Amino acid sequence: MRAWKFGDDVDTDAIIPGRFLTIYDPEELAKHVFEGTRDAFARRVKEGDVVVAGSNFGCGSSREHAPLALRGAGIRIVIAKSFARIFYRNAINTGLLPLACPETDEIHDGDEITVNTAEGWIEANGKRLPIEPVPDFLQRIVDAGGLVEYAKAMDTVETCTGSQR
Amino acid sequence: MAATVVEKIFSSKCGRDVRAGEVVMAPVDGAMIHDITGPLAVRVFREMGGERVFDPERIIMLFDHQVPADSIPAAENHVFMRAFAREQGIHNYDLREGVCHQVVMEKGHAAPGEVIVGTDSHTCTYGAAGAFATGIGSTDMGFVLKFGALYFRVPESILVEVNGSFPRRVGAKDLILAITGDIGADGATYQALEFVGETMRSLGMAGRMTCANMAIEMGAKAGIVPPDGTTWRYVTTRRDIEAFDLASDPDATFAEFRQYDVADLAPQVAVPHNVDHVVEIDEVAGTAIDQVFIGSCTNGRFEDLAEAAEVLGSDSFADGVRVIVVPASREEYMKALRAGLIERFVEAGALVEAPCCGPCMGGAFGLLAPGEVSLSTSNRNFRGRQGSAEASVYLASPATAAASAVYGEITDPREV
Numbered sequence: 001m002r003a004w005k006f007g008d009d010v011d012t013d014a015i016i017p018g019r020f021l022t023i024y025d026p027e028e029l030a031k032h033v034f035e036g037t038r039d040a041f042a043r044r045v046k047e048g049d050v051v052v053a054g055s056n057f058g059c060g061s062s063r064e065h066a067p068l069a070l071r072g073a074g075i076r077i078v079i080a081k082s083f084a085r086i087f088y089r090n091a092i093n094t095g096l097l098p099l100a101c102p103e104t105d106e107i108h109d110g111d112e113i114t115v116n117t118a119e120g121w122i123e124a125n126g127k128r129l130p131i132e133p134v135p136d137f138l139q140r141i142v143d144a145g146g147l148v149e150y151a152k153a154m155d156t157v158e159t160c161t162g163s164q165r
Numbered sequence: 166m167a168a169t170v171v172e173k174i175f176s177s178k179c180g181r182d183v184r185a186g187e188v189v190m191a192p193v194d195g196a197m198i199h200d201i202t203g204p205l206a207v208r209v210f211r212e213m214g215g216e217r218v219f220d221p222e223r224i225i226m227l228f229d230h231q232v233p234a235d236s237i238p239a240a241e242n243h244v245f246m247r248a249f250a251r252e253q254g255i256h257n258y259d260l261r262e263g264v265c266h267q268v269v270m271e272k273g274h275a276a277p278g279e280v281i282v283g284t285d286s287h288t289c290t291y292g293a294a295g296a297f298a299t300g301i302g303s304t305d306m307g308f309v310l311k312f313g314a315l316y317f318r319v320p321e322s323i324l325v326e327v328n329g330s331f332p333r334r335v336g337a338k339d340l341i342l343a344i345t346g347d348i349g350a351d352g353a354t355y356q357a358l359e360f361v362g363e364t365m366r367s368l369g370m371a372g373r374m375t376c377a378n379m380a381i382e383m384g385a386k387a388g389i390v391p392p393d394g395t396t397w398r399y400v401t402t403r404r405d406i407e408a409f410d411l412a413s414d415p416d417a418t419f420a421e422f423r424q425y426d427v428a429d430l431a432p433q434v435a436v437p438h439n440v441d442h443v444v445e446i447d448e449v450a451g452t453a454i455d456q457v458f459i460g461s462c463t464n465g466r467f468e469d470l471a472e473a474a475e476v477l478g479s480d481s482f483a484d485g486v487r488v489i490v491v492p493a494s495r496e497e498y499m500k501a502l503r504a505g506l507i508e509r510f511v512e513a514g515a516l517v518e519a520p521c522c523g524p525c526m527g528g529a530f531g532l533l534a535p536g537e538v539s540l541s542t543s544n545r546n547f548r549g550r551q552g553s554a555e556a557s558v559y560l561a562s563p564a565t566a567a568a569s570a571v572y573g574e575i576t577d578p579r580e581v
Contacts, residue, residue, distance in 0.1 A: 007554075011545075011550075013547045014547060018533075036549045037554050059384065062202065085354055086300055087304060089562050148212045151213040160183070165192060165314050
């Protein structure tokens with residue numbers, strides 16, 4: 001898997017600019033992913049490539065078009081030192097796996113990466129780097145295949161009050 | 166056991182003591198959807214097998230990002246959402262009222278102690294009403310539309326205490342930009358910001374909304390101003406609700422404590438291309454600008470327009486500067502009209518547009534060409550946010566925006 005390396009604070013406007021937000025089809029969105037900020041990405045990205053970034057990946061707007069555009073481009077995994085909160089939830093919900101790894105400085109653009117989520121590590125440049133586990137309540141959504149699949153199986157939820165909704 | 170305001174809100178929702186770090190499936194009091202992120206939420210709701218929304222009266226729908234429709238797909242989104250509102254019996258404010266966050270507040274949809282979600286990152290604005298309010302994605306909203314509840318990790322809080330009186334022509338926007346510069350773009354991720362102190366108490370709702378609005382720019386899940394007389398006066402004139410006490414216990418556990426004194430605060434400017442790249446105005450004064458935008462959920466209220474008009478005085482805007490003024494809502498627009506502010510702006514050379522998100526969302530109108538420079542009272546200066554990725558956006562207060570628009574370059578409002 002090829003690594004596409006980005007810096008800190010990659011915002012969701014950079015991932016998919018506001019003028020494309022009437023598009024909802026992931027493959028259509030993918031044509032404009034990182035348009036204006038990294039134009040080569042949409043042209044050259046391949047199915048299964050990995051986005052690797054610094055801290056606070058996905059900050060800014062809550063637009064779910066951002067993880068959808070990345071998914072449409074064939075990205076299934078984003079590895080970053082840390083993620084902005086809304087993007088992190090959106091990624092989990094839409095089947096894009098956000099992996100937190102404090103040592104992404106060790107990974108460079110174009111590196112080949114191996115990811116082993118079961119054992120909790122990634123490997124690049126001959127170095128094995130630890131990834132942080134997804135929180136339990138979100139791992140259940142990942143395991144279900146996203147929030148839609150998770151919710152389909154339910155007629156009601158039990159809220160923290162104990163009542164059914 | 167001592168608790169923060171946020172812990173008290175979730176404890177009250179859950180009927181038991183909950184503390185920061187716990188994950189709860191909490192019922193929500195309100196859910197806001199708009200024209201950009203709403204259609205996807207509705208599709209997800211259907212995919213989840215949703216037939217009837219959990220409670221149509223708790224759903225707030227309106228259009229503000231692309232109004233009136235700026236493209237055929239935008240118009241189709243509006244049609245799609247209108248049909249959903251009719252089918253479900255949801256009241257739809259449509260495109261008549263203005264920017265979502267302003268409308269939720271002024272129509273009384275947010276009150277102290279409530280848990281509110283919205284498919285927009287600036288949903289945290291309702292923290293000014295003492296609510297726990299946070300932005301979510303469309304898939305999470307699909308879940309909320311179906312079940313009326315969502316998983317929340319109860320956040321720790323950072324206590325921000327602000328004291329002192331603002332100098333002339335320095336205000337809430339300068340304060341929150343200064344705080345954003347200090348905390349950084351991810352300094353409050355997964356946490357809530359609680360704003361207290363005499364300065365916060367002296368601020369009206371407009372200034373409090375400006376502060377709560379920008380909590381997300383520090384990565385925060387929510388920004389909250391504990392309710393006081395000002396809050397309750399605002400809320401009770403819009404909703405039938407009894408006032409109650411809601412404040413953090415003195416011995417509550419905070420992740421961090423920050424103190425500010427605004428007595429010597431200078432006008433602040435966020436420079437391209439990050440909201441936390443904040444400098445005092447001296448460092449950028451004299452920078453030539455092509456466009457000024459006064460508006461948005463951050464600074465499009467009557468008080469903001471009045472601040473800009475006061476600085477403008479009887480001057481005209483500089484030749485070569487496009488000044489776009491967009492009141493945040495119909496209510497704010499009407500107040501500005503009656504006070505003569507709109508006439509003054511138009512006379513001075515501004516384009517006044519109907520209430521909407523305007524240039525802040527970088528799609529509808531007011532886009533920047535490569536190499537152009539904008540000064541904006543909105544909340545984000547990301548590369549490409551307001552048009553070309555080769556354009557530059559500076560963020561500042563309405564006073565700074567007006568002074569800069571008059572001189573055609575970034576100008577200290579205290580010096581005009």
